[in-house]
Amino acid sequence: MIEGKNLAFSYRKGRQIFSDINFRFSDGEMISIMGPNGAGKSTLLKCINKINKPTQGQILIDGKNTIQFSDRELSRLIGYVPQDIGKGFAISVTEAVMLGRTPYIRFKASDKDKELVFEMIERFGLEKYAFTNLNELSGGERQRVFLARALVQDPKIMLLDEPISNLDIRYQIETLDLVRDIVKSRNLISIMVIHDLSFAYRYSDSVILLKDGKAMVGKREDVLTSSNIAEHYHVNAEINDNQKYPYVNPRYTL
Numbered sequence: 001m002i003e004g005k006n007l008a009f010s011y012r013k014g015r016q017i018f019s020d021i022n023f024r025f026s027d028g029e030m031i032s033i034m035g036p037n038g039a040g041k042s043t044l045l046k047c048i049n050k051i052n053k054p055t056q057g058q059i060l061i062d063g064k065n066t067i068q069f070s071d072r073e074l075s076r077l078i079g080y081v082p083q084d085i086g087k088g089f090a091i092s093v094t095e096a097v098m099l100g101r102t103p104y105i106r107f108k109a110s111d112k113d114k115e116l117v118f119e120m121i122e123r124f125g126l127e128k129y130a131f132t133n134l135n136e137l138s139g140g141e142r143q144r145v146f147l148a149r150a151l152v153q154d155p156k157i158m159l160l161d162e163p164i165s166n167l168d169i170r171y172q173i174e175t176l177d178l179v180r181d182i183v184k185s186r187n188l189i190s191i192m193v194i195h196d197l198s199f200a201y202r203y204s205d206s207v208i209l210l211k212d213g214k215a216m217v218g219k220r221e222d223v224l225t226s227s228n229i230a231e232h233y234h235v236n237a238e239i240n241d242n243q244k245y246p247y248v249n250p251r252y253t254l
């Protein structure tokens with residue numbers, strides 16, 4: 001379980017990015033952080049993994065305040081894929097994914113480490129790039145490498161900052177299906193920043209909707225309503241709450 005209690009954050013004095021954010025999510029839940037550009041989505045994600053230190057409030061994982069975890073403990077618990085993954089280094093895809101096992105490796109990688117790495121490379125369809133350097137990949141291929149790296153970490157919580165922003169539509173669906181499959185089968189928690197309203201609706205149990213420093217938190221069908229979308233994005237949208245493939249049709253700006 002992950003809880004945020006009374007969270008507030010500012011990069012510098014006088015300009016608060018958000019305040020009074022409260023949430024509690026259970027194992028097996030998928031959560032989307034949404035809201036307009038600059039609302040503080042990435043900032044909130046970085047507060048959860050201690051890259052940003054909240055100016056007020058606490059994050060608790062299974063009841064324990066994250067400030068009590070060492071960096072190594074936290075890196076086993078949390079897998080993070082940042083928004084800016086850059087061009088990467090001149091290391092191979094296999095080496096890059098293996099870096100996800102660092103929190104577990106004492107001296108050298110075990111057979112289990114290697115097995116997990118190759119399994120994840122396969123699941124992300126990266127076999128043919130296994131020995132290609134990261135900086136020779138396309139943006140979408142690189143994004144899949146970073147997702148694979150976060151997943152071999154075997155985390156309890158996955159923090160994904162716009163995980164499908166560089167992917168073509170097929171890989172967007174495959175990636176979100178894969179994340180859902182892993183979250184549900186391993187009973188993890190995923191928290192992702194995502195702009196696409198339909199994918200957010202389809203792949204979330206709960207949503208944190210940010211705007212003007214405040215958060216609306218709840219089940220997706222209670223938060224992603226036409227009136228909340230109008231209020232937060234100034235867009236008229238129709239929600240189709242189809243069981244298997246729900247979608248949100250943003251029609252026009254208000």
Ligand SMILES: Nc1ncnc2c1ncn2[C@@H]1O[C@H](COP(=O)(O)OP(=O)(O)OP(=O)(O)O)[C@@H](O)[C@H]1O
Nearest residue numbers: 011012017035036037038039040041042043044193
């Ligand atoms: N390192 C930083 N120092 C100072 N201000 C920052 C820093 N990073 C972000 N900000 C500011 O904090 C606010 C929230 O930024 P953040 O990146 O969290 O927004 P976001 O909701 O993720 O936006 P987007 O949808 O555009 O990615 C913005 O106004 C931004 O300019």
